[in-house]
Amino acid sequence: MPKLEDEAAQSTSALGPLVGLTREDIFGAVAVMLRETASDPQRLMKHSQDMGQDMIKVMTGKSELAPHPKDKRFQDPAWQYNPFMRAGMQYYLAVQKGAAKWLEDLELDELEKDRARFVSNMIIDGLAPTNTLLGNPSAQKMAITSGGLSLIKGLKNVYDDMVHNKGMVSQVDKKPFKLGENIATSKGSVVLRTEMMELIQYAPTTDEVYEIPQLTIPPQINKMYINDLSPEKSVVKYQLDNGIQTFVISWKNPSKEQGHWDMADYVNSCREAMEAVSKITGSKKVNVSAGCSGGQTASMLASKMASDEDDLLGALTLMVCVLHPKQNDIEAGSLVSENGLALAKRRAAKKGVIKGDDLARGFAWLRPNDLVWNYVINNYLLGQDPPAFDVLFWNADATNLSASLMGDFLTVYETLAFTKQGEVEMVDHKIDLSKVTGDLFILGGVTDHITPWKATYRSTRLFGSKDVTYVLSQSGHMQAILNPPGNPKAKYFIQKDGRKKLPETADEWLKGTEEVAGSWWPFWMEWVQARAGEKKKAPAKLGNKDYEPLDPAPGLYVMEAC
DSSP: OOHHHHHHHTTOOOOSGGGGOOHHHHHHHHHHHHHHHHTOHHHHHHHHHHHHHHHHHHHTTOOOOOOOTTOGGGOSTHHHHOHHHHHHHHHHHHHHHHHHHHHHHSOOOHHHHHHHHHHHHHHHHHTOGGGSSTTOHHHHHHHHHTTTHHHHHHHHHHHHHHHHSTTOOOOSOOTTOOBTTTBSOOOEEEEEEOSSEEEEEEOOOSSEEESSOEEEEOOSSSOGGGGBSSGGGBHHHHHHHTTOOEEEEEEOOOOGGGTTOOHHHHHHHHHHHHHHHHHHHTOSOEEEEEETHHHHHHHHHHHHHHHTTOOOEEEEEEESOOSSOOTTSSGGGGGOOHHHHHHHHHHHHHHSEEOHHHHHHHHHTTSHIIIIIHHIIIIIISOOOOOOOHHHHHHHSOOOEEHHHHHHHHHHHHHTGGGSSSOSEETTEEOOGGGOOSOEEEEEETTOSSSOHHHHHGGGGTSOOSOEEEEEESSOHHHHHOOOTTOTTOEEEEEGGGOOSOOSSHHHHHHTEEEEESOSHHHHHHHHHTTSOOEEEOOSSSSOSSSOOOSBTTOSGGGOOO
């Protein structure tokens, strides 16, 4: 996989506390920096002198400033051998170094310092010479070797993004992909459609199936076909080929009129889907898998069902999902404030929905090097097309988020609702995961920036389940999930010696793990099959007389744009 798409695939957007980030929080961080700077002119003078000395060394050719070996922006040989380019790079590095030293010297508490560091890095990343034609030797060479065609193509890409992508630089070439043709191709049918969701049943691919079916609850932002990208990366196909009766919810893309849909509505829809799955398959249990915000929804569902003494839920799988967040888990966490969360809720309520494009844009600017400047260089300065990559195609196919649901997600974040036993009321009950006793499988990703693996591990302490399995995949966020057999680089970590009881902390767990080469999917599939009952003859047709097949998979709701 080319580097550009690999970097972006590690940073696919996802719902989290970041949706509470507001411009007031960013301006507030800048104001604190300026206030603290003004309070001690002597300190400012000292750092200005230090930076001035670095600049003099650059001008006289005596500077030894060099980029970090992993900084891909300055890998072109021209940065080392062209004296003008080298000087430009060192000027930038001097500013970067001076800003870092100045921030460390400010008398701020840790949270304020984290905020200041995050905001200053965003600003300094934008000032990198590589982001301009004059400061990018690779782009200059491309312009010469292409006879100027790269510049014309770059301008065309700028125009296309202004007109067709709401001014945001494109991260993916969407043209090669078409839903139902080369994306989301597993055979199946919608067997239930409501105002809020479609329930899709997939056609068995084996003569026999396990009696207990599996229902997947996807996140409410981004679409369900992440579970069925290409045949090689399809969780749906893998389940079917291993005899699992497979059902997936596809959420309706809410408009302003559906802005009142809240967590209770989504949980009720999940229960309606589970009951339909039970009636179609004849099973008294339904296993559930969910990822990211879908995992938060599934956990709320499990808590509510336990409160109602409803035993329909079987085994539960949670992938890359944080139920016990801490402010320093993610880079932008320091920018989330109580005031910012309240403002985010009010703005969302006024709009009815948060547009998927706005969420994607906000997320991209929180990781500007990976998700903005990389593409500015590739698409505009080098005149290249963005990568045609299925994960990025799915990532760009964002959906809106209802204001009420966003408010509920933020309330869960603020109150740490899942960590309390019977203290926080939501979805017509007091949330208490200690009452959820079914078997539990939890997945984290080593390089996940969105739901860091140590944060996902905390979920192992929240449930009343006696049988909890934790697996750590070697990749990041969605790539951690989409890690099928056949990937030569794939590996995962599990607790060795078959011990059942998990340690208190992620660090303790890591000390007692073993590394396993290959995909974690076969390990998970054995876990699922062991909890899927006996085998029986595969059904000859989908649905039943009460749930007649409607449209073919992937259904109608995934076709709707923002």
